[in-house]
Amino acid sequence: MKHDPHASPDRITRRKLSDQVFDRLRDMMASGELPPGAAVPSERDLMERFGVGRPAVREALQHMHTMGLITISHGERSRVNELSANSVLARVDDVARMLLSSEPEQLEHLKQARRMFECGLVRVAAEKAIAQDVRDLRELVGEQRARIGDAEAFVTADMAFHTRIAQISANPILMASSQAMLRWLFEYHGGLLHWSGNEKVTLQEHDEIVDLIAARDADSAVRAMQAHLDRSNPLYHHPAV
Incomplete structure (x- = not known):
């Protein structure tokens, strides 16, 4: 993408919904609302809480799993991982x-x-x-x-x-x-x-x-x-x- 020298520095860039869901969940972990070992809310609960569709929630959860922030287990609720220098x-x-x-x-x-x-x-x-x-x-x-x-x-x-x-x-x-x-x-x-x-x-x-x-x-x-x-x-x- 070419840089537009005339673009306003205050211009708002639209972000993917899944990225915004990811940020919200990360904030919930950082604040202690979702501590290590806690079950992550269901996809339906997250959809209702954030007002987004299932694809955005699933993509955000998969991103968190890939980063090691949560563990997704088939047939079970996802859980927040305990982070350490070793695990990172x-x-x-x-x-x-x-x-x-x-x-x-x-x-x-x-x-x-x-x-x-x-x-x-x-x-x-x-x-x-x-x-x-x-x-x-x-x-x-x-x-x-x-x-x-x-x-x-x-x-x-x-x-x-x-x-x-x-x-x-x-x-x-x-x-x-x-x-x-x-x-x-x-x-x-x-x-x-x-x-x-x-x-x-x-x-x-x-x-x-x-x-x-x-x-x-x-x-x-x-x-x-x-x-x-x-x-x-x-x-x-x-x-x-």
Whole structure:
């Protein structure tokens, strides 16, 4: 559509009825009128309340379902979902994987973002960790050590270690973002560590990171994490490479 330079800035643009129904329902959720777990009013009730036809209501509800705001179950009333940082980021998993598959250069951008992110997380961990956090991290390194020879289990344990560092922040957005990045990278990690011969080096680096967190040496913990990721990042590569 060509822009009309003479058009009034106050001109009202007509919007689809379904978009307006969507906005009304979203406002009802935000205000608490429709809290998490609540049943969404029936299509007939919504038609009467908003003065619109069934197609507009159904399109709005389907849009909400696609966005993860509600769950539509056959034969049952739709219900409002409880939103969290994890659930929101999980909705983009498939799109993120498609992006990484179709544009391999995006993987380098993801690794760069993760490096910056993890270094920030380990600094917070070194500043906030309590004795139980350190014990959990040491236990996770021990579990990872026991997984040498099983590539998938070793990588899963690796993810658990980094996830536990993120949990020390007690920030749900940081935790969810960390887990999302790890999920997306896992797509390209596969069994590479099994034959790469880097398992023992990885474990030594994890031990060092835990020691520095325990010592509350934030600057050294950041440097150790940087070195760890700089060494391990080349192991994450596009399958076509």
